[in-house]
Amino acid sequence: MSDVEDFTGKTGRNExxxxQLDRNWAELLQELRVLQTGVQILAGFLLTLPFQERxxxxxxxxxxxxxxNVVVASLTTxxxxxxxxxxxxxxxxRLKATLVSSAxxxxxxxxxxxxxxxxGTAALVFDVTLGRTAGLTAGGVLLAILLLLLIAVPVRLNKRASGG
Incomplete structure (x- = not known):
């Protein structure tokens, strides 16, 4: 099966x-732009910290x-x-399918x-401002919420969409 055949599932579109590969690529680029902005904000915040007195x-x-956190920000970037x-x-x-799949x-x-x-950033901020217990608690709660939002919700929506 060729790379193009991997992306020829029915989409409800006449394309x-x-x-379809061009559209998927454009959508991925837009998602990456959104991610880039968030990472830039957090990384920028982190990079200013060593220059603060505290x-x-x-x-x-x-x-x-x-x-x-600095390493994670750099690797994510x-x-x-x-x-x-x-x-x-x-x-x-002529490797668009490979490009879209890998992206x-x-x-x-x-x-x-x-x-x-x-x-990590929330845990650090809470730890510095309210103490270790608050930092670990904030980090743990945020981790649980993000796992729910980034993994469980999409899995559930996928099951619902496929009739499962």
Whole structure:
């Protein structure tokens, strides 16, 4: 089965497989733009922290959590840029189906990175402002909510849509 055949399922649209791939690619790019904005805001916030006076009062756990957040922000940014890099490498090689399929996977992983970054940043802020218990609680609660929103809700909607 060719890559194009992977994307020829019935969509309710009168479009060729190539048109469907073009539409899917455009939709993925728009989703990546939304992700990029969120990551840029969180990463920008994180990058300003070491230049604040209070940063010097962080304990080892807080500094470690901060550094993990910086690494997650950097890796998530790289993931968001990866489909564009792959597109540049595969441009005009008639591999659009491969590009769309890989970008779909990469975008899902990037969503996980955004979720981890949100949890880690909230945990750090709560830890610094209200203490360790509040930080761990906020991080845990936010993690549970994000798992529900980013995994359980789409799975349930997919089951409902497929009659399950």
């Amino acid at each position: 060729t497989p190539e048109e 940063f010097e009062t962080l304990d080892d756990f807080q500094v470690g959590l901060y550094l993990v 790289a993931l968001i840029l990866l489909p564009v890099s792959v597109h540049r490498r595969l441009f005009r090689q 779909d996977f990469i975008t899902k992983v990037a969503l996980g990175g955004v979720g981890m970054l949100s949890v």
